[in-house]
Amino acid sequence: MLKSLTMVTLAILLLHLTLLSTRTFCAELPSYIQLCKKSDPDVSKCMVNSFDALLPYMIKGIPELNYPPIDPLHCRNLSLTLGQASVQIHADLANGVLTGLGKARAEYSRLNFSTATFITKVVIPEVKLKGLYRFKGKILLFEIDGGGAGEFNATDLSVVFTQFGEYYNKNGARYIRFKKTHFTTEMGHMSLYLADLFKNNELLTQSVNQAINDNIESLKNELEQIIGKNVEDIILSDYIKIYDMFPVDVLFPD
Numbered sequence: 267m268l269k270s271l272t273m274v275t276l277a278i279l280l281l282h283l284t285l286l287s288t289r290t291f292c293a294e295l296p297s298y299i300q301l302c303k304k305s306d307p308d309v310s311k312c313m314v315n316s317f318d319a320l321l322p323y324m325i326k327g328i329p330e331l332n333y334p335p336i337d338p339l340h341c342r343n344l345s346l347t348l349g350q351a352s353v354q355i356h357a358d359l360a361n362g363v364l365t366g367l368g369k370a371r372a373e374y375s376r377l378n379f380s381t382a383t384f385i386t387k388v389v390i391p392e393v394k395l396k397g398l399y400r401f402k403g404k405i406l407l408f409e410i411d412g413g414g415a416g417e418f419n420a421t422d423l424s425v426v427f428t429q430f431g432e433y434y435n436k437n438g439a440r441y442i443r444f445k446k447t448h449f450t451t452e453m454g455h456m457s458l459y460l461a462d463l464f465k466n467n468e469l470l471t472q473s474v475n476q477a478i479n480d481n482i483e484s485l486k487n488e489l490e491q492i493i494g495k496n497v498e499d500i501i502l503s504d505y506i507k508i509y510d511m512f513p514v515d516v517l518f519p520d
Contacts (some may be wrong), residue, residue: 289474298323301434304379313375313386325368337368339399344382355403379518382431382442390423399460408474414462421453431509439513456482 302312327335341362399412430446
């Protein structure tokens with residue numbers, strides 16, 4: 267459940283989907299794809315505008331670019347072991363469905379081509395994650411060994427993602443690789459409900475859910491750190507490699 271929450275923060279990557287669309291640069295790009303020139307003094311503003319223009323298409327998916335719909339977003343099965351002070355569990359999530367990314371908004375994008383540093387901030391009013399969970403371990407003072415339907419809700423998400431890159435040459439062209447990332451996220455109100463925490467004991471399940479939500483503010487820092495670390499892992503393994511596929515001049519023409 268917690269790792270799937272990291273999918274929320276992948277909304278920041280939507281700002282760069284214009285770049286990913288250039289995988290079809292040998293063919294005609296869809297008319298709604300707005301490329302941004304790195305020589306444009308307002309390239310950062312261009313990226314924000316590109317996000318706004320592309321988001322409606324991303325909500326329903328773009329089959330010709332092999333992009334699935336993002337709202338709702340169907341998450342792959344995930345496993346996660348957490349060892350923080352207040353959360354010590356092994357968690358599995360199956361059939362996760364995330365809603366709310368369709369209302370994401372890019373607040374700013376700062377692109378520094380001299381240092382190969384990209385900074386993006388995205389805000390999302392509200393997200394909801396539902397799925398089938400399996401927990402074993404401890405949350406707060408409660409030992410948990412159960413599974414069932416789970417739901418996580420969060421409002422007022424604010425995500426800042428910084429990519430630190432370096433340039434290199436390949437086949438006579440200049441590429442960029444991102445070897446380091448820094449990720450911060452803030453959330454407003456959070457709530458979590460885990461059904462069937464204790465089989466055949468609905469009263470105890472309700473009591474523990476209430477205790478978790480009563481103390482969820484004390485878990486916020488740990489949750490944000492966990493989310494950030496796992497988003498970084500996902501981005502490094504699944505996303506940033508796209509920059510190895512295309513030269514900088516293709517992704518950001520002059």
